[in-house]
Amino acid sequence: MNDELLSQLEALHADAFGWALHCCEGNHSRAEDVLQNAYAKVLQERAIFDGRSLLKTWWFGVIRFTACEDARRVRYRESLLGKLMALVTFDTAQDSRPSPSRQIELDEQTRHLKGLLAKLPTRQSEVLHLVFYQDLTLDAAAGVMGISTGSARQHYERGKARLRSLLAESTFSFLISHE
Numbered sequence: 001m002n003d004e005l006l007s008q009l010e011a012l013h014a015d016a017f018g019w020a021l022h023c024c025e026g027n028h029s030r031a032e033d034v035l036q037n038a039y040a041k042v043l044q045e046r047a048i049f050d051g052r053s054l055l056k057t058w059w060f061g062v063i064r065f066t067a068c069e070d071a072r073r074v075r076y077r078e079s080l081l082g083k084l085m086a087l088v089t090f091d092t093a094q095d096s097r098p099s100p101s102r103q104i105e106l107d108e109q110t111r112h113l114k115g116l117l118a119k120l121p122t123r124q125s126e127v128l129h130l131v132f133y134q135d136l137t138l139d140a141a142a143g144v145m146g147i148s149t150g151s152a153r154q155h156y157e158r159g160k161a162r163l164r165s166l167l168a169e170s171t172f173s174f175l176i177s178h179e
Helices: 003-011 013-023 028-043 055-078 080-089 100-105 108-118 122-132 138-145 149-177
Strands: none
Touching: 003 013, 003 028, 003 055, 013 028, 013 055, 013 122, 028 055, 055 138, 108 122, 108 149, 122 138, 122 149, 138 149
């Protein structure tokens, strides 16, 4: 493991956490775990940067694949078998209230925008996040997502158009309901 790579990854940490947060659908604790696992892959040399793409593109791809692996584990734990095993093993009630920091985060505008973004297909949402929040080019976003540039461009344009129409619909319905 070379120190230059570690310092470059350190410089990308804030952007990497934002991408991990998006890949984990806004779940902070899962995003932290995913990012930590991605760093572990690099340190254990299970993910090796070979220079065929930009470092940021490669790193975001590692994070995305790590998040997909984590999502598969979560789906299994939430499956019927996982739920039955949890009932047998742990017979305690869970508190479903959000933490105070999460409650603050969920203000009205954030919930509204998240709701609209959730209505977009996954690929459209991912490419919009990478381009707008992570300042990646469409080429770099395509590399992270593992799709062609043309496909990324098409998801990007369709996502913007769909989000624009959803925003217009929600603004119109808000105005009508408050008359």
